[in-house]
Amino acid sequence: MEATAAVVQVDHDADRAVADPPGGDARAFSSHRTDLRLWHSAEVMNGSVAQSWSSITGWLAERLPHGLEHLHPPATPAEISGLRAAMGRRLPSDLIAWLGLNNGFGWQANFGLLIPFLYVPMGIEQMLRDREMLRGITARVSPDRPLSNERDPAGTDSFDWLDAFLPIGDAGTDCLLFVDLREGEHHGCVGTFDNESGGFSIPEWFSITEMLADVADSLTLDRPALQDHGRRLHAATPFPTHPPMGWSPYIDDGRLRWKSVGV
Numbered sequence: 623m624e625a626t627a628a629v630v631q632v633d634h635d636a637d638r639a640v641a642d643p644p645g646g647d648a649r650a651f652s653s654h655r656t657d658l659r660l661w662h663s664a665e666v667m668n669g670s671v672a673q674s675w676s677s678i679t680g681w682l683a684e685r686l687p688h689g690l691e692h693l694h695p696p697a698t699p700a701e702i703s704g705l706r707a708a709m710g711r712r713l714p715s716d717l718i719a720w721l722g723l724n725n726g727f728g729w730q731a732n733f734g735l736l737i738p739f740l741y742v743p744m745g746i747e748q749m750l751r752d753r754e755m756l757r758g759i760t761a762r763v764s765p766d767r768p769l770s771n772e773r774d775p776a777g778t779d780s781f782d783w784l785d786a787f788l789p790i791g792d793a794g795t796d797c798l799l800f801v802d803l804r805e806g807e808h809h810g811c812v813g814t815f816d817n818e819s820g821g822f823s824i825p826e827w828f829s830i831t832e833m834l835a836d837v838a839d840s841l842t843l844d845r846p847a848l849q850d851h852g853r854r855l856h857a858a859t860p861f862p863t864h865p866p867m868g869w870s871p872y873i874d875d876g877r878l879r880w881k882s883v884g885v
Contacts, residue, residue, distance in 0.1 A: 671719040674834035689733030694725040711803040714810030716830040734878030738869040741791030756783040775806030781821040849885040
């Protein structure tokens with residue numbers, strides 16, 4: 623299965639902006655030279671997304687072809703525009719590029735867990751539905767407490783689910799994979815949120831681009847994913863009791879699974 627990169631046109635009220643390149647909204651650019659430089663960076667990033675996604679879907683086609691049966695077609699410009707309007711924040715260029723290649727998997731998909739070690743990519747409809755559910759839970763649990771973490775830089779920890787968090791991966795449990803849309807150096811980083819064990823701590827990956835490349839390399843080169851995260855988590859733990867861990871893929875009974883390994 624081939625995947626190709628494309629610049630996704632996004633209608634957004636009066637600005638009708640194209641996909642936001644890294645570092646700011648397209649409408650904020652004032653000089654032709656700056657515009658070309660930043661768009662070149664975005665195109666390189668989006669090309670990497672397309673290449674990684676092609677490797678991942680190619681691996682599925684060869685090893686777990688039933689995994690592609692419920693892969694949704696690419697999100698439409700209107701769906702992406704609706705997502706950005708609902709979030710009220712700029713979306714990372716690589717997230718838009720990924721949605722321009724697929725819109726998640728249907729709930730019937732039963733091929734295992736594509737994103738280590740628990741997650742199946744969501745479509746936009748489920749992203750927004752789960753986000754609203756979690757916002758409702760936060761409002762009931764903390765009705766009078768201001769969520770100061772909303773103003774913290776992207777990638778910083780939060781016990782609470784924040785408006786700036788966009789779910790992108792479903793585990794079928796209380797855990798969610800999400801993109802952090804707060805501003806800052808790590809805008810667009812990817813983390814996990816667990817209602818039962820302290821919310822969000824540190825990013826798993828610093829971008830969608832990094833996540834997809836890590837998964838693609840793990841599947842096609844048979845090497846552990848999340849090695850860098852394991853080392854960061856180990857270094858951040860005051861009294862670590864285990865060595866850094868990564869996650870290696872394996873197939874069991876027609877399903878993709880991940881096992882923890884030392885790195």
